[in-house]
Every structure is written in structure tokens, then in C-alpha cells.
Amino acid sequence: MTVVLGASPAASSGPEHVTVPVAYDAILLASFGGPEGQDDVIPFLRNVTRGRGIPDERLEEVAHHYRAFGGISPINAQNRMLKAALETELADRGIDLPVLWGNRNWDPYLREALTEAHDRGFSQLIAIATSAYSSYSSCRQYREDYAIALEETGLAGEITIDKVRQFFDHPGFVQPFIDGLRAALADIRERFEGIDLASEVEVLFTTHSIPSADAERSGPSFRGFGPEGAYAAQHRAVAEVVMLAATSGVGETDVPWQLVFQSRSGPPSQPWLEPDINDAIAELPAKGVRAVVIVPLGFVSDHMEVMWDLDNEALESCAENGLYGVRTPTPGVDPAYVSGLIDLVLERVNGTPTEERASVTDIGPWYDVCRPGCCENVRLGFKPALAGIAP
Structure with missing residues (x-):
């Protein structure tokens, strides 16, 4: 019986890890998307908040972030670069898999990406x-949007879409954060001669807050x-790995760190994950901290939540x-990340056995096929979603 x-x-039968080789036709690079001009900003924000009844005057409160950059989000340019980097990596490895991109x-x-796939004769993505x-x-909503896109294009039943596992603890994603933190700590040691990293420096691993x-x-x-689910547990597990790798061998393994959150957008009455990064920064001087390293652990590129x-x-807030x-770099198009x-x-192409899959924490490797009820939105309920067992 088909459950996926x-x-x-x-x-289709919902194994945790698919260890059967699959002959995919193409890769679907899926992202959030962003405006590319001042006239795009409000229509884009309407798309992001669709179904929530938020008036344009409230959207304009967020729009000024984009307007400060000419109405252009950096995310589309970054995805163009990522698409090109993936294509180069595939070519260098002699792998014939086209890369399609859709937001x-x-x-x-x-x-549009699915229509292109169909027009080019691709049926297994x-x-x-x-x-x-x-x-x-960060996961289920993408899977819901895959299902919506198949319905909108009338291609349900003609195109299949699997997804790679959530890659929070894959070494290719984690290594750029290790490199960035190591470089930032070295910069602080050079900038502040004699500084005690164990008492005068704090590392803030930051990610997007969610309800x-x-x-x-x-x-x-x-x-x-x-109570904070896999989302916070995954971030904390990766942060521990990054801290250990970036500080071992230089006698700095006791540098303090914490996980903080940013970019909340819900009403004050709705609880979101805390502490907010700016609140955390405000508490550091009283602890004797002189320098802060901000590691954008929850982000793959320098999009608006990073730049603004x-x-x-x-x-x-640090200056004040x-x-x-x-602030250390995001993975972007770092060779380790792209590879x-x-x-x-x-x-998935080779059906790699679970025990041979790369993972730097004890939590992973994560599931190829999301488990039943995974990442429910309590406000919206369950909707059809691809790449996971219903609901």
C-alpha cells in the first residue's frame, strides 16, 4: 500500500532510509524566494503571509528591511550561484543530473520548475x-508546497519528487561553521592581546525563532x-560539534556559548523560542564579556535575516x-557545502546503506522519508505533503 x-x-512504502538505488532524472533546488525590485516587495510579502489576512500597512513594517537594499533580496542571486556551483560540482564528478530551480x-x-521538468522529459526528481x-x-512546508505545485500544474501522477534528508549534521554543512568560528576566535586573540576567551568572549549560535x-x-x-522538539535539539547538537572542532587543539575548549534566536514575526501573545539574540547580547557586559562571535548556525546563505x-x-546591539x-560566514557556496x-x-542515487551515511551528531543521519505527523502546524493542521508518511 502506498503511504507516501x-x-x-x-x-513509496515509507522506509526511514531508502537503500535502493533510484535513477533520478534531475535535481530540484527549492528555496524561499525573494523580491528583486521595489515593486516586488509587497506582492512578495503577500505571498509569504497568504491566508493570514495581514493588511498591507503591517506588511510595510517588514518591507523596509528589503527597501533598505533597493527592494532586492539577496536570496535569488545566492541561489543562482548555488545552482551554478552544483552544476559545476556535478560536471567535475561526471554526473549527468540537470539542476532545476523553483521558489x-x-x-x-x-x-515553473515542474513545468520545465515535464517539458524536458524529466519524471523522477x-x-x-x-x-x-x-x-x-523549514521542512514540512516545503513538502506541502511540492504537493501544491504538482496539483497546480496537473502533473501529479506524472512526476515524482523525493527529497534529500535534512542535512543539519552532514559534515559538508557543518564544516564552514567550524572554519568560520576558528577564524573569528583567532581574530579576537590577535585583536585583544591577552584576552581570556573563557571569561571575556561568548559565542552566540543563532537561528530563526519559530512558534x-x-x-x-x-x-x-x-x-x-x-518541549523544544527536534528543531532546538538539532541546533544544540551541531553547536556542540562546531565548538569542539573549532577550539580543540588551541587550549580554548572552555569558551562559553549559547543558542539564541532571531527574526520572530508572531504577535506578542504567541510564545516563540527564546532568548532573542539582542536580549542575550544586552546581558553579556554584566558577565565581563568583551567580544561576541555570532554564528548563523540556522542559515545556509546571507539572505535578509542575516544581512538585516x-x-x-x-x-x-553589540556596539551599543x-x-x-x-559574524561568521554562512555556507553559501563553500566547496565543502556544495560537495x-x-x-x-x-x-539516494546509490541507495547508500544507513550505516555508511555521513553524520557528525548522534541524532542523525536524519530520515529520507519524514515520519508520520512530523512537524505539524497546529494552526493550519495537516495538509497533503510529499516525501513523508501521511499525515
Whole structure:
């Protein structure tokens, strides 16, 4: 009995890890999307908030972030670069898999990518979403949008879409954060001669805040991750790996760190994950901290939440509190990250056994096929979603 909508035959019965080789026709690179001009900003934000009845005057409160950059989100340019980097990596490895690109909220849309796939004769796609962790907005919503795009194009039954596993602890994703933190700590040691990293420096691993109810339901319930779910557990596990790797061998393994959150957008009455990064920064001077390293652990590229919320607001908070602040790079098109994404595709192409899959935490490797009820949105309920067992 088929339990996974729109899946390849190998994934249709819902195994945790698909260890049967699959001959995919193409890779579907799926991202959030962003405006590319001032006239695009409000229509884009309407897309992002569709179904929530938010008036344009409230959307304009967020729009000024984009307007400060000429109405252009950096995310589309970054995805063009990522697409080109993936194509180069595939060519260098002699792998014949075209890369199609579609967004959830702006042109090019997912439905356009699926239409292109159909026109080019591709029927079996493997999807990479530009989001590494488990939650409604970072995984299940992508899977719902795959299902919507198939229905909109009338291609349900003609095109199958599997997805690579959430890659939060794949070494290709993690290594750029290790390199960035190691470089930032070296910069601080050079800049502040004699500084005690164990008492005068703090590392803030930051990620997008989400509603607490969504966090609790992130990942499958049987894993028992606690009230903040798989979303927070995955981030903390990766942060521990990054800290250990970036500080070992230089006598700095006791540098303090914490997981913080940013970019919340819900009403004050709705609980979201805390602490907010700016609140956390404000508390550091009283602890004797002189320098802060901000590691954007939840983000794959320098999109608006990084460039505005971190490079603008968080670093401004550092300055206001008399702290030296530095933000480390996101993976972007780092060779390790690009190579790692292709490795994830090849896991499915080759049907790699679970025990041979790369993972740097005890939590992973994550599931190829999302488990039943994974990452429920309590406000919206369950909708049809690909690449996972219903609901």
C-alpha cells in the first residue's frame, strides 16, 4: 500500500532510509524566494503571509528591511550561484543530473520548475530544500508546497519528487561553521592581546525563532526531544560539534556559548523560542564579556535575516553594549557545502546503506522519508505533503 504521496517506487512504502538505488532524472533546488525590485516587495510579502489576512500597512513594517537594499533580496542571486556551483560540482564528478530551480514565494516558482521538468522529459526528481533543520517552516512546508505545485500544474501522477534528508549534521554543512568560528576566535586573540576567551568572549549560535508550539512538534514525536522538539535539539547538537572542532587543539575548549534566536514575526501573545539574540547580547557586559562571535548556525546563505537582523541589528546591539562583535560566514557556496549537497543526492542515487551515511551528531543521519505527523502546524493542521508518511 502506498503511504507516501508523489514518491518514487523506492520511497513509496515509507522506509526511514531508502537503500535502493533510484535513477533520478534531475535535481530540484527549492528555496524561499525573494523580491528583486521595489515593486516586488509587497506582492512578495503577500505571498509569504497568504491566508493570514495581514493588511498591507503591517506588511510595510517588514518591507523596509528589503527597501533598505533597493527592494532586492539577496536570496535569488545566492541561489543562482548555488545552482551554478552544483552544476559545476556535478560536471567535475561526471554526473549527468540537470539542476532545476523553483521558489515557494517568488519567481521562479516551484510550479515553473515542474513545468520545465515535464517539458524536458524529466519524471523522477530529487529535491534539495535550502533549509537544514526540522520544523514546519523549514521542512514540512516545503513538502506541502511540492504537493501544491504538482496539483497546480496537473502533473501529479506524472512526476515524482523525493527529497534529500535534512542535512543539519552532514559534515559538508557543518564544516564552514567550524572554519568560520576558528577564524573569528583567532581574530579576537590577535585583536585583544591577552584576552581570556573563557571569561571575556561568548559565542552566540543563532537561528530563526519559530512558534513554541511548532518547535514542540518538530520532528517525530516518538523521538522524545522535549518541549523544544527536534528543531532546538538539532541546533544544540551541531553547536556542540562546531565548538569542539573549532577550539580543540588551541587550549580554548572552555569558551562559553549559547543558542539564541532571531527574526520572530508572531504577535506578542504567541510564545516563540527564546532568548532573542539582542536580549542575550544586552546581558553579556554584566558577565565581563568583551567580544561576541555570532554564528548563523540556522542559515545556509546571507539572505535578509542575516544581512538585516544580524549584520545590522545584532551588531548594532553589540556596539551599543560596548562589545566587539563579529559574524561568521554562512555556507553559501563553500566547496565543502556544495560537495556535501551532491553527496546527499548520491545517497539516494546509490541507495547508500544507513550505516555508511555521513553524520557528525548522534541524532542523525536524519530520515529520507519524514515520519508520520512530523512537524505539524497546529494552526493550519495537516495538509497533503510529499516525501513523508501521511499525515
